[in-house]
Amino acid sequence: MTRRAETRRFVPPDGRRIERHVGAYRRLLVLYPWRFRRRFGTEMVQVFRDQLRSELRAGGMAPAGRAWVQVVIDVVRTAPRERLRGLIEGEWRESTLAGGRSGMFRYTLRRLLLSISVLVLASVLVFVLVRTTIDPLAGCSINPQTRPEQCTKVRHELGLDRPLTVQYGKWLGHFARGDWGTSLLSGRPVFPDIRSALANTLVLGLTATAFSLLLGIGIGLYSALRQYSWFDHVSTGGAFIGLSIPNFWFALLLQVFFGIYLTKWLGLHEPIFATAGMYKPGTEEFHLIDRVRHLVLPILVLSVQEIAVYSRYMRSSMLEVMHSDYLRTARAKGLGEARLVYRHAMRNALIPITTVAGLSIGALAGGLIITESIFEWPGMGRLFIQSMFRGDYLIVLPWLMVTVTFVIVMYAVLDPRIRYG
Secondary structure (H helix, E strand, O other), rough: HHHHHHHHHHOOOOOOOOOOOOHHHHHHHHHHHHHHHOOOOOOOOOHHHHHHHHHHOOOOOOOOHHHHHHHHHHHHOOOOOOOOOOOHOOOOOHHHHHHHHHHHHHHHHHHHHHHHHHHHHHOOOOOOOOHHOOOHHHHHHHHOEEEEEEHHHHHOOOOOOOOHHHHHHHHHHHOOOOOOOOOOOOOEEHHHHHHHHHHHHHHHHHHHHHHHHHHHHHHHHHHHHHOOOOOOOOEEEEEEHHHHHHHHHHHHHHHHHHHHHHHHHHHOOOOOOOOOOOOOOOOOOOHHHHHHHHHHHHHHHHHHHHHHHHHHHHHHHHHHHHHOOOHHHHHHHHOHHHHHHHHHHHHOOOOOHHHHHOOOOOOHHHHHHHHHHOOOOHHHHHHHHHHHHHHHHHHHHHHHHHHHHHHHHHHHOOOOOOOOO
């Protein structure tokens, strides 16, 4: 039996004839068996299974084809008629994408549950490293005004004289119940401080990411459209310089220039852009103009390397797409240049940028620690540095656990290879 005859004999449950090759449906079902079982319910579609069995009994199929059909018979147990028809008519992709919005939440929850072992191992490593390197009572022994008996009493009250296994078990139990403890130095609960610092870090990080993407994509796109022009040469040189500048050096340079020299040259009483803090001293209320003044310099520091990376990737990707065969064919048929670039070429050129943006999250998180410390931005990075130097391990431990959990979730969300469902 030929493949053409096989295609004519395969009839879907609704009685209509299939125009596509039977093997495509077999492969689709075998590649996504878990989705097929979950989405197609419990109603028996005996007609579909009988058709597959008849294909197998006919004996005219190739050995590979018979193997595929046998696998499908084993996999497909139940399926509502209308959803099976949607699968046969090629609507599987739309149904999968429609379920992706709620699927992302289910996937994230499942990813966290499967990552419990990773989180437990990370908590052990974090606890051992922090407790063996940080001593919150290190200053007590060198203070001439305190006696050794007092230091020993405080250490016993805090439980620091117990074995590390006992300390870890007690801390993990409280952490799992949502009791993150109280700061040893400030006396405030740890959770509100971390929540406030995380919100401030997200404001700075998301704004810097959006600014980097917009400017980097725009520069790369224009450089590709004006290849070997003066703008292309300038943007290429600027990208190499941006990749070579250390964040901490660039931050100090901006602080000196805007905080001292430019303010003196313009005869101003205060800098145009604030060089430290998140708001004007003495006023913690939200004012848009004041918040923008404090955001500009940290965003420039965080964005300079990201803009260089995005512009280079966008330029190379756009040049590759512009020289593809389908765009030359569209141009030969008379398609307008603007529609050709922005509707067809740019859409395909942005695909590598999504992967690069996901990989840049780790580098941005590292830059936030340095940038927040230099500009005194009250975020997670500055909180971590302050707690490390002050020996407040009850803040360092939840900080690291929140960071590990955030990395796991963001990897699941940003990884382009992952599909939800």
